[in-house]
Amino acid sequence: MPAVKPKPNKTLLLDRETCISCAGCVGTCPDLALDMFGVDLQVFQDKCTYCTICVRFCPVGALSIVKTAPAAPTPSASGAPPAGLAA
């Protein structure tokens, strides 16, 4: 296992309303941080390195990377935005 690097203050946001569950992003992620469960895309934030590949790929623009405040709580594995981010 590689040494755990400190996480950058970023979050991969998934807009579930926009996502069409095409699963295309899953195969493009270099870090196995995405998987499709039924029609539910799961983002494993702990694996994500914020490389933006899936963001570029997504044909509907449902994924985005946002900066989070340094003190922001760790987002849950479900990819839900951390509290305070939902505008």
Place this chain on the structure above:
Amino acid sequence: MPQSTAYDVVVIGAGPSGSLCARNLASKGYQVLLAEKRPVVGVPVRCGEATGRRARLSRFMTVNEEYIETDLNGVILHGPGGVSVRYDKDDVGLMIDRAKFDQDVARQAQRAGAELCVSTRIEGISPVKNGIRELTLVDEITKAKSVITAKLVVGADGVESLSGRWVGLKTRQLPPQVCSAIELRVDAMDANPNHLTFWQGHESVNKGYVWVFPKVKSGVVNLGSGVLTPKLGEKNMYDLSMEYKDRLFPDAKVLEVHGGAVPVSGNMEEYVADRFVLCGDAAHHTNPLTGGGIISGILGADIASTWIDAGFKAGDLGKEFLQQYQRDCWVQFGKNHRYQMRIRDFVVDLPLPAQTAFYRIFQGMVKGNLSMPSKFLGYTRMLGLAAGNWKTTKKAFFT
């Protein structure tokens, strides 16, 4: 849940290639499990639903009229500079209902004796131990986990394939060699209901194309677009498809939106391991020029099943033996895919005036009643081979 815990072959994914492979192996008497994570095979559809000629399909199965939507008798290609190429010929291909098609092939597998389990996700594959691989299986409804064993695993888990990566193969979809694609099901009928229509080039979409495929039986058209992975901030495929929809069918309703990834990297170097083979989209068997993966996926799966059977008979399911499957695929379609990829890169790299000229030549060839596919492929092969691609040609001649 599967009825047994030990199988000869476990096939991951009941897409066309997985089901066909399962069918062939089950009919040869092997005990086969076909595991599909979706609750219903083939749904949702992630496909433009155009495929090859009846004769090609019937090499592998009895064609069932139930899933045939349109008998195609031509192609219209709108290139740059207002150059359009129209090619009319009977029986150039078929439009199918992919959900029904996938279900039909899965049923064939079941009839041959394979056990189909839906809502069954494979979550991991162990290294080979005592001549078997262990697979972790999750029931998607109860979330219960269990372990089953297989003497050989077939990864036919499509473009989202992770199975190859679990056993250490480098099968990731590497941008830009993966197409980001969208498809709208539009409640309208095209003016040319028996033709496939494409838009390609600098004036529409260069590193990909827009398509209109009519499904006559259902009375809808598939309007979609796909492009090599765009750069950050470029227009997404949904917006582009909607522009075309508003232009072509302004009043029609969009019934469904689908999307997906199309692997267009051409053949991979390595897609077998000890007691493990990949086929279909998971093995990047998709045609890198057209993005069509139904027929080549099926062909690959057919070849895979032949070699797996041979491996069982020879008592050797090691990587070296299974590499013969890779070599066979290379000969039967891999080589051709590499040529087509060169043609694609050649056309895409041409600047607008040269691209327009290229389309004019192509138009002339088609109008001249040449046997289009063979002559065109022949010419462009020569061009593509000689030039490699436009950038190197330019370097050689103009600098």
